[in-house]
Amino acid sequence: MTDIDATPTGATRIMLEMLETPEAKRQLSYPYTLTATITVGRRLRVDLATTNKADHPFVISEAFHTYLNISDIDNVKITGLQDCVYSDKMVKYGRQVEHNALTFDGEFDRVFINHSSDCIVHDTGFNRLIHVQKSGSDTTVVWSPGPEKSAQMADMGAPDEWRKMVCVETTNALDNMVVINPGRTHVISAEYVIETL
DSSP states (O other), X not given: OOEEEEOTTSOEEEEEEOXXXXXXXXXXXXXXXXXXXXXXXXXXXXXXXXXEOSSSOEXXXXXXXXXXXXXXXXXXXXXXXXXOEEEEGGGTTEEEEOOSOBOOSSOEEEEEETXXXXXXXXXXXXXXXXXXXXXXXXXXXXXXXXXXXXXXOTTSOSTTGGGGEEEEEEEXXXXXXXXXXXXXXXXXXXXXXXXXX
16 A cells, blocks of 8 residues: 545545566566555545556556446346447357347346446346446446356355346456557546435
8 A cells, every 4th residue: 555545525545556576577577557546435436547667668458347236137227338339258259239228137248349438237126326437448348147157156155146246347458458658657447426216
C-alpha cells in the first residue's frame, strides 16, 4: 500500500502499487508502474493506471473481474449492450450483434467489442439496479459460469452458488487492447452505483 486517506465526501481512498518482483517479471518483462486506486463510499470506484517506463511501446489487455452479488440469475437482466458486436466464447469466439437485454439460462461468456458505455444490472429479487460506469475501457465482458462449469471451480463453493453472482467486467481485450507509448500512462476506471427499483 502506498497511501490511504479520506476524500472530501467522506469516502476512503486506498492506493496500491504492484512491485516488480521476479514472479511479476515472468509475465511482464518490460519496465512499468502499475497503480490501483480504490475509493469506497456511497459508490465504489476502481482506477488502474499503467505507466510505460520502457523505451519502446507495449501492448496490454486488462480487466476488472467483477463478481457482482445478485439474488438469483433468473431474476437478472443486463441492459446497455444492445446493438453491440460480441465475440462469444461458447462458440469459439464467433461474432454476432446483440439486439436485446441480456438474460441467462446456463453458461454465458461474451466479449462485447467497441463498447465504452455504461451497463445496468436489473435485479428484481433484490429490488435494485447496479450501474456499472466506466472510462478508459472499450470492451465489456459478461460472464456467468452455469452449473457445469461452476462444479469444476474450487472457489465456487456450494453447488448453486453460481446463481448468486454475475460478472460485468470493465475490460480492454481482443480488438481493443491498448498500446502505451514510452513515458505515457493509460488509466482504466470503473464505478459501481446501486439504486433501488
